[in-house]
Amino acid sequence: MGTVHDDLSADFLPGTLYLLVLRALTAGPLHGYAIAKRIKDASRDVLAIEEGSLYPALNRMLVKGWLTAEWGTSENNRKARFYRMTADGRKQLERETQRFDRTVRAIQMVMRTA
Amino acid sequence: MNIRELARRARHVLRRQSFDAELRDEMQFHMDMRAQELERAGASPRDAAEQARREFGSAARLAEDTGRAWNFTWIEDLLLDLRYALRSARRSPVFTLTVALSLAIGIGANSAVFTAVNAVLVRPLSVKEPESLASLTVMRDDREPVLFLPLEFVHQLESDAAFTDIIGQAADGLSFTYDGRAERIIGEAVTPNFFAALGVVPAVGRPFSVGSGAPAEAVLSYRFWQRRFGGDKSVIGKTIQLNAYQYTIAGVSPPSFMDLEQGLDPEVRIPILPRGSAIPQLQITSGADDARVLTMVRVAQGVSLAQAEAAATARFSEFRRTTANAQVVRSTWAAPKLARAARGFTGNLSDLRTPLLLLLGLSAIVFLAACANVAGMLLARASARRRELAMRVSLGAGRARIARQMFAEAFLASLMGGALAVPFAYATARMLPAFLPKGHLNLSLDLTPDARVMAFTAALAVLTGLIIGLAPALRSTSGNLTGSLKAESSNVFGDTRAHIVRRILVGTQVAFSVVIVVVAALFVRSLSDLRPSDFSGRTSQVLLFTMKPQPELYTKDRVRAITSDVVRRVSALPGVTSAALAETGPLSSRAERTRVKTDGHEQIDVATDDITPGFFETVGLRIAQGRDFRAGDAPGGERVAIISDALAKKFFGTTNALGRTITIPADAGNVRSFQIIGVAADVHYHDLHAAPPPIVWLGFQDSAPYMPTLHVRTTNANSGAMIAAIMKEFDAVDKGFPVFNVRTLDDRVNDALSSEHMVSALASVFGALVLLLAGVGLYSILAYAVARRTREIGLRIALGSSVRAMLWAVASDTVAVIVAGIASGAVLAFLGGTFITRSFPGVRGADALALGAAAAATLVIAAAAVTIPSLRATRVDPLLALRTD
Numbered sequence: 001m002g003t004v005h006d007d008l009s010a011d012f013l014p015g016t017l018y019l020l021v022l023r024a025l026t027a028g029p030l031h032g033y034a035i036a037k038r039i040k041d042a043s044r045d046v047l048a049i050e051e052g053s054l055y056p057a058l059n060r061m062l063v064k065g066w067l068t069a070e071w072g073t074s075e076n077n078r079k080a081r082f083y084r085m086t087a088d089g090r091k092q093l094e095r096e097t098q099r100f101d102r103t104v105r106a107i108q109m110v111m112r113t114a
Numbered sequence: 115m116n117i118r119e120l121a122r123r124a125r126h127v128l129r130r131q132s133f134d135a136e137l138r139d140e141m142q143f144h145m146d147m148r149a150q151e152l153e154r155a156g157a158s159p160r161d162a163a164e165q166a167r168r169e170f171g172s173a174a175r176l177a178e179d180t181g182r183a184w185n186f187t188w189i190e191d192l193l194l195d196l197r198y199a200l201r202s203a204r205r206s207p208v209f210t211l212t213v214a215l216s217l218a219i220g221i222g223a224n225s226a227v228f229t230a231v232n233a234v235l236v237r238p239l240s241v242k243e244p245e246s247l248a249s250l251t252v253m254r255d256d257r258e259p260v261l262f263l264p265l266e267f268v269h270q271l272e273s274d275a276a277f278t279d280i281i282g283q284a285a286d287g288l289s290f291t292y293d294g295r296a297e298r299i300i301g302e303a304v305t306p307n308f309f310a311a312l313g314v315v316p317a318v319g320r321p322f323s324v325g326s327g328a329p330a331e332a333v334l335s336y337r338f339w340q341r342r343f344g345g346d347k348s349v350i351g352k353t354i355q356l357n358a359y360q361y362t363i364a365g366v367s368p369p370s371f372m373d374l375e376q377g378l379d380p381e382v383r384i385p386i387l388p389r390g391s392a393i394p395q396l397q398i399t400s401g402a403d404d405a406r407v408l409t410m411v412r413v414a415q416g417v418s419l420a421q422a423e424a425a426a427t428a429r430f431s432e433f434r435r436t437t438a439n440a441q442v443v444r445s446t447w448a449a450p451k452l453a454r455a456a457r458g459f460t461g462n463l464s465d466l467r468t469p470l471l472l473l474l475g476l477s478a479i480v481f482l483a484a485c486a487n488v489a490g491m492l493l494a495r496a497s498a499r500r501r502e503l504a505m506r507v508s509l510g511a512g513r514a515r516i517a518r519q520m521f522a523e524a525f526l527a528s529l530m531g532g533a534l535a536v537p538f539a540y541a542t543a544r545m546l547p548a549f550l551p552k553g554h555l556n557l558s559l560d561l562t563p564d565a566r567v568m569a570f571t572a573a574l575a576v577l578t579g580l581i582i583g584l585a586p587a588l589r590s591t592s593g594n595l596t597g598s599l600k601a602e603s604s605n606v607f608g609d610t611r612a613h614i615v616r617r618i619l620v621g622t623q624v625a626f627s628v629v630i631v632v633v634a635a636l637f638v639r640s641l642s643d644l645r646p647s648d649f650s651g652r653t654s655q656v657l658l659f660t661m662k663p664q665p666e667l668y669t670k671d672r673v674r675a676i677t678s679d680v681v682r683r684v685s686a687l688p689g690v691t692s693a694a695l696a697e698t699g700p701l702s703s704r705a706e707r708t709r710v711k712t713d714g715h716e717q718i719d720v721a722t723d724d725i726t727p728g729f730f731e732t733v734g735l736r737i738a739q740g741r742d743f744r745a746g747d748a749p750g751g752e753r754v755a756i757i758s759d760a761l762a763k764k765f766f767g768t769t770n771a772l773g774r775t776i777t778i779p780a781d782a783g784n785v786r787s788f789q790i791i792g793v794a795a796d797v798h799y800h801d802l803h804a805a806p807p808p809i810v811w812l813g814f815q816d817s818a819p820y821m822p823t824l825h826v827r828t829t830n831a832n833s834g835a836m837i838a839a840i841m842k843e844f845d846a847v848d849k850g851f852p853v854f855n856v857r858t859l860d861d862r863v864n865d866a867l868s869s870e871h872m873v874s875a876l877a878s879v880f881g882a883l884v885l886l887l888a889g890v891g892l893y894s895i896l897a898y899a900v901a902r903r904t905r906e907i908g909l910r911i912a913l914g915s916s917v918r919a920m921l922w923a924v925a926s927d928t929v930a931v932i933v934a935g936i937a938s939g940a941v942l943a944f945l946g947g948t949f950i951t952r953s954f955p956g957v958r959g960a961d962a963l964a965l966g967a968a969a970a971a972t973l974v975i976a977a978a979a980v981t982i983p984s985l986r987a988t989r990v991d992p993l994l995a996l997r998t999d
Contacts, residue, residue: 032140033147051148052171055141056179063122063183071136074143076150081140 017057019100022066022085022093029072031080032058058083066092126184133184137177145170191515195522203526209495210527212890213488217531217578218538219883220484223477225539225563225571227876230546231470232566233559234463238456240370242313243412246278248419249455250409250426255446261461262406264442265386267433268305271411276425278414279311282407285373285380287554287662287821289852291355298662298852299338300555301356302373302380303407306387309333309367311412312374319350319365322385331364331385332356337558338381339366356382357664370560374410374455377462377550377557408459411452419452426450462557468953469869476630476880481574483626483884487891488531489582490619492524494898496586517587524583525576532575539563539571542876549872551865553703554660554821554855585615617931620895623888624935624972625942631881631968632943632960636950637874639964640957644867648797648806649700649859650734651827656859657837658699659824659844663851670818676848677819681726683843684826689836691827694729697814699823701862705800710810711785712765712776720761720808721799724817730794732825733859740772740792743813747791753815755788761808762793776810786816802866803955825859870957885975892928892979900924900987907987917988924984932976939972940965 024030024038035058036051061067066089074080085093126133145166152162170176203210238244250271251259268282281304288301308314309321318339322331332354334343343349353360361384372379386407413422430450434442496503503516543561550557649656661680663673677695685693698704711717727743730736738759747754755776762771771793777785788810796806828836837856844853864871900907903924910920940960947960958964 031143033144036144051144051169052141052173052176053179055137055176056183059180059183063119063126065118065122074147076147078143078146079139080143081136 016100017054018061018066019093019096021054021057021061021083022089022096025067025083025085025089026093029082029084031072031074031082033080035083061089064088064092123184130181134177134181137180138173141170141173141177191518192522195519196526198519199523199526202523209491210530212894213491213527214530214534216484216487216491216887216890217528217575217582218534219887220481220535221528221532221571221574221578222535222538222542223480223880223883224474224574225535225567226542226546227470227473227477228570229539229543229561229563229567230466230559231474232564232570233561234376234466234470235457237564237566239312239374239458244456245454246412246415247455247458248411248413248422248452249459250411251451251453252430252447253449253451255448259451260447261408261459263409264433264437264439265405265407266437266439267430267442268407268409270433271426271429274425274429276414276417276422277411279307279412281305281308281311281374281410281412282386283308283374283410284386284405284407285375285378285555287852288356288382289662289664289667289850290382291850296850296852298854299381300378301382301384302378303386304383305407306385308383308385312371314367314371316365317368318347319363322364324385330359330361330387332361333365333367333383334363335367335372335379335381335383336369337379342381354382356384357666372558372560374458375408375462376458376460377559378555379558410455410458413452419454423450423452426452462555463559465869469873472633472873472950472953473876476633476877479626479630480880480884481578483623483887485578485581486619486622486626487887488527488578489585490616490623490891491894492520492527492582492586493616493619494895496520520587521579521583524586525579528575528579528582531578532571535571535575536563539567542879545875546872549868549875551703551868552855552857552861553865555703585619616895620888620891620928621931621935621938623884623891624932624976625939627881627884627888627972627975628936628939628965628968629943629946630877630884631971632940632964633946633950634874634877634881635964635967636947636957636960637870637877640870640954641867641874643958644802644870644956645863646798646802648735648795649863650736652860653734653863654858654860655828655830656733657826657828657840658855658857658859658862659826659840659853660821660855661819661824661844661851661853662821663819663848665820667850673818674814676851677822677824678726679847680824680844683847684824684840685728687839687843689829689839691829692728692732693824693826694732695726695814695819695822695824696729697724697819697822699723699825699862700733700735700797700799700859701802701866702800702823703865704821708778708810710761710776710778710808712774715765718764718808720810722810722812723799724812724814724819724822726814729811729825732827734827735797736795737792738795739770740790742792743811747813747815749815751815753786753788754791754813756792756794756811757790758794758799758806758809759796760806761810762790764808778810780816788812798866802863823855869954873954881971885972888972889975889979892932892976893983896924896928896980896983897986899927900983903987908991908993911988912993920988921984924987925980928976928980932973932980936969936972940969943968 020039021035024035024042030038032054036054058067058069062069066086067083068086069081069083071079072082145163148166148169149159149162152165153159157165167173239247241247250263251261252263253259262284263282265282268280271277271280283302283304285300285302287298289296290299290301291297306322306324309316310324316333317336319333321333323329334349339345339349349363350365352363354363355361361382367383386405411422411426413419417425427450434447437443506516507513540563543563546561547557547559550559661677663676668676681693681695684690698706706722707719708722709717710720725743727745727747730742737756740756743754743756757765757771757776765771765776766774771790774790775787776790777787780786794809794811797809798804798806799809800807824840826840830836841853841856907920907924910923915923943965944960947964950957951959
């Protein structure tokens, strides 16, 4: 498959949304709304996203086998779909994290010295 | 994309319906949760729901995006590629049409030849389990097989467990009487199990009734039923007359089934009835033990061919020991032989094998030339589109993506070519039966394209797509694509790499043209080389009529009487120079042989024929010494013979042959002596490809005519009025025997050269098409180059370049290619010529004349293709040219 392109935000680095979703799922399975909320809360509302665009991304990750999904009951007793990170997903998270760190360090270096 | 991912996508297809509903639920849940949160923060329920929806975005669009995550994107990409290819095809209709027509020629030529190859060499009989069929013959001790086996032996085999079915058949001409003159048809007597054993279900009606006391029934062939009865279903149960006997029509065989004997399509089938209930009028159905049939067996399941052959051998030894059939007892028949026969008995069409394989080879060359042509054109266009492609690459299109686009365009072209090829192939294949020789058996071929032909064509179209897509795809993904945003090519063929490839492609086309044109020239020349000079006068003015007075209906004396009556009456007609009978005549589809001996010489095998006085004069043969037969040389008189010069030399050397005696074996070990009264000049009596054979002509002294041909020399060419007048004389004598196969001696000469006619006609067509393709290829490349270099040309003209220099500048690039192509084509053609002379006697190899003619034809086409765009270059208006771009 070619490069990943997300609608999350024009400013996002490619693949960052996957990183954020995987990061959000390290503690355990979550449904889509909880994932979106965790990303927003953790970034203190900096990453304001079009929330619906989470779903195409989640499904692409299902196709790639980084996540699995199953139906369960939410905290307010409604039917909800819970996403769980797979072993492949964890590997992907490590790869993405390293790459992200490298990129960020590079950018910071440029910002400091330039 | 790995396998597991593919599996997940495939699983998704199965749950697509529920997936959409679940996704809607999931998104609704998301918005509800957000709304609840907003309400808790103090918003009104209405505002909260509104804001949640807004924050979420367009649910419909997002659902679509989500669904797409699961799709097989390559299928959609492919459709997209094809749609894009279609659009660009529509944008340049002339280019598209040229490409499609080129490929239609390449694919169509192959499909046409394959249709014939399939019908003659590949397709099994359309019967039940053809692969378990085997032909049964008996080898003579001289290794010549006996094809027709005694019915008695065939019946004895029926009880053997090694065989599930024993099928016998024997075709013969029958008189079919309807209204007016008797018509000759081919009837086939078959063992009564014929239809059941072969699993052939009649299209109308039913097979014969089987068992003792069965009535005389006939099954019509589908084509005879259509031709003679207009496909009328009510003919079932009606009575027809075969020879003098009444048969009831039981059914009509299906159109897909012709016969176990390839090339035969007998009009009527009648059963060989058991002895006692047999019909005495027809020799073959008389049930007599000495009747003989072509024998096909079905080997039992689990029995190998060798085991079955051993079983047949044991049965045959038993049969030879016990039979009362004197012919078998005296014979040199040694051992039965079984051969797989899924295609039936193939002897009738075996002569077509070599010419068809040669044509298949030629059509493959046409195909490659067409592919080279189209690949060159696509490559030229890919070069022209380099800016566009470079742009797409720099905007992020993957190289694989671009290559795929090139393939999509090639495949679209090959699909269009394949679709156009089907009618072309059908029309060409329909021409082939015209080349089959016509004789006492009318050979026919079922050339309707079947599934195998369709599959062949489709496979060829796909192969075409791969071949022609390869060069542009490689080209478009090769290294320096982005460089082409800046660079302009500097010569006719574009930049260096494509330059070389396209030179090779064009050179190949030129070489292929030379090869095919040479082959066509060789066969065209063979037609005049092989045309016999033996017959003086015009062969087209000698009319031939074959008669078949059925022995069951006419006594020998009656046959003598009516045939001599016919000769006398026809000779007296105005416009007729002379008329005579021959049992076969020269270049007939039948040939008779006999063994001849003279004192002090070994017995030899020679061609023979029975003729009436005036025959030599009628067909234009010369009696070099002695005299012709005359009326006095009658049955009971002194036996006389005329021999050919070749036989006279063989037997008597330089001494006079006249008055000498030869002996010919007769029945029961007796011999008959004949005095030689004449020596005739040598003639190619049966085969135009071999030296004239030794021949003995006899004068019907010991036999009555059986299926004689009336030869009539007329003063004007083959005319309908003359034929009608002669037919009227036949009717005046007797309407009870059929007259058929009405042709001229010239037709027989052409039939004797049917393979050469077929190859030369098709090779000429192929040669013309390939030359045309090469011309189009050269033209399009040059025209394109001139168009691209308009600026440069304008500049040169402005700077005072002469027209001649201009012409040379444009054309020089192609001259080397053309010369190299012609040279390598000549080498290939020379090598091919040696193969052809080995396989086709009478065809001379590629010599300087043939090669020169082909080279000249190629040069003329190439020159025309090069000159037109070059001249256009000289007419470039410098000012206009410099202002463009």
